[in-house]
Amino acid sequence: MKILNSKFRNFNKKLDDLLFRRKTKVQTNSVSVVKIIDDVKKNGDKALLKYEKKFNQNRVIKPSFLQIKQSINSLNPKVKNAIDLAYSRIYKFHSLQKFKNISYTDKLKNKLEYKYLPIESVAIYVPGSSASYPSSVLMNAIPALVAGVKRIIMINPGYKGKQNAAVLYAAKKM
Secondary structure (H helix, E strand, O other): OOOOOOOOOOHHHHHHHHHHHHHHHHHHHHHHHHHHHHHHHOOOOOHHHHHHHHHHHHOOOOOHHHHHHHHHHHOOHHHHHHHHHHHHHHHHHHHHHOOEEEEEEEOOOOEEEOOOOOOOEEEEEEOOOOOHHHHHHHHHHHHHHOOOOOOOOOOOOEEEEEEEHHHHHHHHOO
């Protein structure tokens, strides 16, 4: 950690130097991100796979049905039971929050209405890491499910070439 004391005579120069280095680093990183985005726009899945290999050591963007099934089958039954319990508790809680249509006329004879209409689809991003949590799936997908969202998509990059079995099991429950 760099500590700057404003009482020192060269404080302003040190602060300027520090801020310049930070700004330069952010700009350099931004250029890298822009290049990656442009590459993905131009080359699609081929570019995605290239960056998955580079950053996450993943050789597959979308695991096959068989890979998902095998991963879930390898999951400890205690973990499955914990996910099942969490699912039912979260579902019950959000079921109590369901909205309904409202229509009434106020004292000034204005008709006021609220129409409950779920959005068509949602995307849920569950970070891929050694500590990828199934709760991220449950806490985001269940409210969408209860609200009546028809299409729920989950993005969960693998970690070092593997998907987290607990995350896959939680997603399968949706």
